[in-house]
Each structure stands twice: as structure tokens, then as C-alpha cells.
Amino acid sequence: MQPLTKSPRGRRSPPSDDIEKQLIQAVPVPQPLTSDQPAGYPRYSAYIAADETSQIYRRFSTLRTRLLLSKQDSLSVLENKLDKIDRGEKCKVFLGSRRRDRNQERHNVLLQIEAELAGYDELVERSARVARLTQAQRRDVEGLRKWVDGNGCIAREESRYLGHGGDLFTFSSEDEDPLSRLERSVEDALVPFFRSYYKKQASEDTPPDVSTPSAFLAKRVARASMAAIITTVLLLPMLVCSFLPSLIARVAITAISVMVLIAMVSGFTKARSIEVLAASAIYATVMMVLVTNGS
Structure with missing residues (x-):
């Protein structure tokens, strides 16, 4: 970031510029983490290792599925082979006692099944773990692609x-909470207004020694916005009910506010059903107390 220059003597900067400079100075500027790395994979690795949202890799879902199908079919072939051996067994005693079984062909097939099944189970577990990893966000993929193109x-x-968007995953948290999503939206909204700070991030030709700027400002704006939204949702119906003379209108406002609360908690959080029910019941109780007292 370029140092801020002082205004010429006798001239004052516009108030908006002063506010912008104060906000920029309050934001801690991260130290470059890649400038001392050689160009190529050393610098690229240092850049993506600095932030978990930049650690974007492929799942290779198609290849994993291909291997699963191949191993599955191999097991099916062995299963049919074992069934054929069992149905063609002449000595029925061998089928009723594993200890007395002298059919070496059946033993060999069972050993092959055990080996194939172990590999199949391991591949299933690995594929399931990879499938549960977080889908990479488009903005993170685009940011990394811009960095690669610029360098x-x-x-x-x-x-x-990086062009396999649907097959990319990242190490960030599996489900972002509402505050994290709001922080992303706030940071995107701040870029046009504070280009003197975010211009390197938004540039198509990003220098190699520039890391992602701190989300200091975005976090605080997002937290303030979230507090305002929660306060409005909880208190506005109470204020409206206090000014309504009709009991039916107050009950209707209470029902609508409880439905809005349930929708917000269910849609924007990972709360369980019992937690949503408890929160809505408590809120409905408080609202009904206000309604009855007002009447």
C-alpha cells in the first residue's frame, strides 16, 4: 500500500477523504508472505497457504467414481464365482463346516474377496471424507485465478x-454462519468505496507479493449490521403492539413475528428443531405477555 501523502499547505482534504484515511489507518495491513519466495510453485504455495479459503483443490469426483465402479464390479465377479463354486460343490459337508472344507478353489476366492473388499472399503471411506469437504466459493476461485494470471x-x-468449479473444495468451515456470509457481502460492498485500500485486491494484474487484505473493517461493519437486524426483528413487533389498540391486531402481529423468527433461525443458522421450537416458544410467551398487559 502506498503511504498517505499530506495535503498541500492551505488546502484541506474533503471530509470523505479524511474519513476514508482514518478507516484505512485503523485497518492492520498484513505483511507480505510471498515476496521472499522464488517465482513458481514456492511463491504459489506460500500464497495459498496464507489463507484456508485460498487452499483450493480438486476432488476428482469422476475418477473416484470410476474406481469405485471398477472395484464394485470386481467384487461382483468374485461374488458370482463363489456362488458358482458353492452350487457346484459335490461334497455337501464342505458347505456345512468351514473346518472340514477341503475345497481349495473356494478358499482362494474368499482370499481374493477379502483383499478386494478391503480396498473397496478404504476407497469408499476416503471418497466419503472428500465429498464432505466444503465446496469452494466462486469469489475465492476467481481471486486465486486472478492472482495466477497476474503473476x-x-x-x-x-x-x-481452477476451471473445474463444481469439482473444487477448500479447507474452510463446512457451513458458513450468517455472520461470515454477511462479512463477505460487506467486504464486497466496501471495495468500490475504499479502492485506495482494496485496489490491489480488485486488480486484474495483482503483484506477486500482495496478500489478501485484512477483514478488520468488514468484520466490524458486519457485526454492527447483524446486531441492528436482530434488534429490529425482536423489538419492532413489541413496539408496534404497544401502539395498537386492537387485540386482534396485536395477536396477528405476534403470530407474524413468531413465524418470521422461526424462518430466520431455521434458514440462517444450524440450530436443531428442538432449539428452534424453544426459541420461538420463549419469544411467543414474551409477546403474549405484552399483548395481554396492553389489553
Whole structure:
């Protein structure tokens, strides 16, 4: 970031510029983490390791599915082979006692099934773990692609994996809470107004020694906005009910406010059903007390 220059003597900067400078100075500027790394994979690795949202990789879902189908079919072939051996067994005693079984062909098939099944189970568990990883956000993929295009230190063929949007995952949290999503929206909204700070982030030709700016300002604006939204949702119906003379109108406002609360808690949080029910019951009780006292 370029140092802020003082205004010429006798001239004052516009108030908006002063406010912007104060906000920018309050934001801690991260130290470059990649400037001392050689160009290429060393610098690229240092850049994506600095933030978990930049650690974007492919799942290779199609290849994993192909391997699962192949192993599944191999087990099916062995299963049919074992069934054929069992149905063609001449000595029925061998089928009723494993200890007395002298059919070596059946033993060999069972050993093959055990080995194939172990590999199949391991691949299923690995694929399930990878499938549960968080889908990479489009804005994070685009930001990393801009960095790669601006630096040109990675071969084009080796950076094409960023084009597989639906097959990319990241190490960030599985489900972002409402505050995290609001922080992302606030940061995107602040970019046009504070380009003197965010211009390097928004540039198509990002230098190699620039890391993602701190979300200091976005976090505080998002927290203030979230507090205002929660306060409005909880208190506004109470204020409206206190000014309504009709009991039916107050009951209707109470019902609507409880439905809005349930919708917000269910849609924007990971609360369980019993927790949503408890929160709505408590809120409805408070509202009904106000309604009855007002009447």
C-alpha cells in the first residue's frame, strides 16, 4: 500500500477523504508472505497457504467414481464365482463346516474377496471424507485465478484445475454462519468505496507479493449490521403492539413475528428443531405477555 501523502499547505482534504484515511489507518495491513519466495510453485504455495479459503483443490469426483465402479464390479465377479463354486460343490459337508472344507478353489476366492473388499472399503471411506469437504466459493476461485494470471509463474496447463468449479473444495468451515456470509457481502460492498485500500485486491494484474487484505473493517461493519437486524426483528413487533389498540391486531402481529423468527433461525443458522421450537416458544410467551398487559 502506498503511504498517505499530506495535503498541500492551505488546502484541506474533503471530509470523505479524511474519513476514508482514518478507516484505512485503523485497518492492520498484513505483511507480505510471498515476496521472499522464488517465482513458481514456492511463491504459489506460500500464497495459498496464507489463507484456508485460498487452499483450493480438486476432488476428482469422476475418477473416484470410476474406481469405485471398477472395484464394485470386481467384487461382483468374485461374488458370482463363489456362488458358482458353492452350487457346484459335490461334497455337501464342505458347505456345512468351514473346518472340514477341503475345497481349495473356494478358499482362494474368499482370499481374493477379502483383499478386494478391503480396498473397496478404504476407497469408499476416503471418497466419503472428500465429498464432505466444503465446496469452494466462486469469489475465492476467481481471486486465486486472478492472482495466477497476474503473476504468470505457474504453467497454464497446470493451473487449469481452477476451471473445474463444481469439482473444487477448500479447507474452510463446512457451513458458513450468517455472520461470515454477511462479512463477505460487506467486504464486497466496501471495495468500490475504499479502492485506495482494496485496489490491489480488485486488480486484474495483482503483484506477486500482495496478500489478501485484512477483514478488520468488514468484520466490524458486519457485526454492527447483524446486531441492528436482530434488534429490529425482536423489538419492532413489541413496539408496534404497544401502539395498537386492537387485540386482534396485536395477536396477528405476534403470530407474524413468531413465524418470521422461526424462518430466520431455521434458514440462517444450524440450530436443531428442538432449539428452534424453544426459541420461538420463549419469544411467543414474551409477546403474549405484552399483548395481554396492553389489553
